[in-house]
Amino acid sequence: DMKVTQMPRYLIKRMGENVLLECGQDMSHETMYWYRQDPGLGLQLIYISYDVDSNSEGDIPKGYRVSRKKREHFSLILDSAKTNQTSVYFCASTGTNSGNTLYFGEGSRLIVV
Amino acid sequence: QQKVQQSPESLSVPEGGMASLNCTSSDRNFQYFWWYRQHSGEGPKALMSIFSDGDKKEGRFTAHLNKASLHVSLHIRDSQPSDSALYFCAASESGYQNFYFGKGTSLTVIP
Numbered sequence: 580d581m582k583v584t585q586m587p588r589y590l591i592k593r594m595g596e597n598v599l600l601e602c603g604q605d606m607s608h609e610t611m612y613w614y615r616q617d618p619g620l621g622l623q624l625i626y627i628s629y630d631v632d633s634n635s636e637g638d639i640p641k642g643y644r645v646s647r648k649k650r651e652h653f654s655l656i657l658d659s660a661k662t663n664q665t666s667v668y669f670c671a672s673t674g675t676n677s678g679n680t681l682y683f684g685e686g687s688r689l690i691v692v
Numbered sequence: 693q694q695k696v697q698q699s700p701e702s703l704s705v706p707e708g709g710m711a712s713l714n715c716t717s718s719d720r721n722f723q724y725f726w727w728y729r730q731h732s733g734e735g736p737k738a739l740m741s742i743f744s745d746g747d748k749k750e751g752r753f754t755a756h757l758n759k760a761s762l763h764v765s766l767h768i769r770d771s772q773p774s775d776s777a778l779y780f781c782a783a784s785e786s787g788y789q790n791f792y793f794g795k796g797t798s799l800t801v802i803p
């Protein structure tokens with residue numbers, strides 16, 4: 580169906596709480612990404628995963644960690660969320676079968692209060 | 693340092709008009725470029741890719757790449773209100789793995 584699905588779509592957490600953002604794709608893409616989008620800053624890369632258990636830091640990894648145990652699933656974890664992590668988070672995937680075009684999910688809006 | 697710069701930050705054009713968006717890279721290793729479009733409340737979606745110097749046309753959209761000047765542009769003719777969105781330029785060295793995005797150009801098409 581060529582879809583990237585993110586859950587949850589909206590989340591409000593208190594400072595210090597843990598946050599789990601989940602992403603799934605049905606295209607057998609090897610590579611998956613987590614970006615955050617803030618007004619005026621564009622899309623900033625947090626982590627990239629080249630395949631199962633093969634993850635690499637992006638440009639802004641501090642305060643985040645990731646997990647990829649299955650090719651179709653990629654999680655972003657915030658241990659002890661901070662107010663400056665309030666943002667919209669996008670998961671994306673790409674692979675050799677998609678012409679290396681990125682497919683994005685619909686985003687997860689996180690508010691940390 | 694932002695590796696991909698976009699201009700203008702925002703742009704308004706009348707319905708039926710031509711919209712021109714620009715993107716410049718500071719990294720000569722970038723060989724592959726994409727334009728993505730994001731409507732409000734949605735994730736970005738790929739609009740078109742361009743990997744060779746010159747023009748690439750898809751319907752009302754034309755991308756132009758000049759690798760020597762590291763400049764890529766997007767021209768939208770006969771702009772429609774549905775074209776109102778945030779447009780991102782993305783660049784990559786390899787065509788896969790790391791993609792670098794500009795900050796985006798907000799396009800408003802006025803009916």
